[in-house]
Amino acid sequence: MRAVLPVVLAAQFVVPMSISGTAIALPVIAADLGSDPTPLQWVVNGFNVAFALFTVVWGAVSDRIGHRTSFRIGVVLTAVASLVSALASSLLLLDAARVFAGIGAAAVLVGSTSILSLHFQGTERATAFALFGTVNGLGLALGPTISGLLIAVLDWRGVFAAQALVLLVAAVGTLALPALRSASTPSKLLDFGLLRNRRFLALCLVPVAGAIGFVTLLTYLPAALSAVASLTPGRAGLFMLAMTIPVLIAPLTVAKLTEMFDAITPDRVVLVSLGFLVLGNLGMLALQPGLPLAAVVVPMILLGLGFGLPIGLVDGEALAAVPPHSSGTAAGVLNLFRIGSEAVMVAGYAWLLTILVRGEVPDRADAAAAAAGQPGFADAYAHAFTEVIALVVVAVAVTAALIVALSRTGRSDVSSANALSATGDPH
Helix, strand or coil: CCCHHHHHHHHHHHHHHHHHHCHHHHHHHHHHHCCCHHHHHHHHHHHHHHHHHHHHHHHHHHHHHCHHHHHHHHHHHHHHHHHHHHHCCCHHHHHHHHHHHHHHHHHHHHHHHHHHHHHCCHHHHHHHHHHHHHHHHHHHHHHHHHHHHHHHHHCCHHHHHHHHHHHHHHHHHHHHCCCCCCCCCHHHHHCHHHHHCHHHHHHHHHHHHHHHHHHHHHHHHHHHHHHHHCCCHHHHHHHCHHHHHHHHHHHHHHHHHHHHCCCCCHHHHHHHHHHHHHHHHHHHHHCCCCCCHHHHHHHHHHHHHHHHCCCCHHHHHHHHCCCHHHHHHHHHHHHHHHHHHHHHHHHHHHHHHHHHHHHHCCCHHHHHHHHCCCCCCHHHHHHHHHHHHHHHHHHHHHHHHHHHHHHHHCHHHHHHHHHHHHHCCCC
16 A cells, blocks of 8 residues: 555656656757657657547546556556657657657556545545645656756756656556555546536636646747757756746645635635736746846746646645545546646647747748757747747636636535535435
């Protein structure tokens, strides 16, 4: 039983790190394997799209073959694919390896949530899922910095080699996982009927806003820093600490403040975080050729706070919004929203940015180099970046408005759920 959390969390840490930490290597990969924009972007998108699509597939497969088995398969598949990625001699092989890594990562996610749901009960389950959410946040936040340092020391191949090493250790650890008891209703591990609860739906949309307004930039800002300011991956990774340190500090700060001051409610924290995401993205419009990088430090801090403030808090509020017997199911749905939206939004961001860069640079080869974040095309990249960020601001604002509207009308759902729970009615 003691092995469950360390093994699950170690394997899961690599998943968000793969989402946010791979793009920082694109300029170096382009210089080594070629800068054709489509296969180059699929180094990131191949993982993200496969991960998002196969999350649903593995949900069905896991119920048939067992969650521990699917988790093991996912860990081994992702480890092998990461090792192949580190050894890839062409973009095509690297793309294929990243697709298989995404397929394996989906099994890791589904297996992780299922294992935690079935192994832990009550407060232990809530604690386990809080740690799960924290590890996901850490993986996302530290992904660019860790990858940047690995590139500086070992080249881009070190990014995938390090992921493979962690996963191989986790794969050995799966041998110590105890057998899972059978779930009475395994299909409810991802029961989307819970989304009829408007309060719960609103809370599920909070990490979606974070995916749009923070994770996309966390993933591709290093490439923007390379393109616009000619920063090396190592320097860009260190500069990203302005975004990531607030993510690490904010959750504990919020927990202490909510204990000390009654006026600091979860709803107000979420509202402030959404405002920070909007303001932070507006401030990122200052990333332009000729302007000092110091101009975007405060916006980056705001983005980190906007993403970090609700971490943990959202998980607790989401579980409180549903009857206790549905807490494991709710955690699975929430984490699917969280990580699935990150994968989809990152892929969409890259696709749109590449199209806009192509519109700015007529020559195909130059457009490919510019989209990869290689220096020398600062004006073209900055123009495309500005257009994408403008759309991100609108998308975050619309999502925030929907969250607020659902939260205001969803309190009756929580009251009804609590009343049903008090009468012992599971339906």
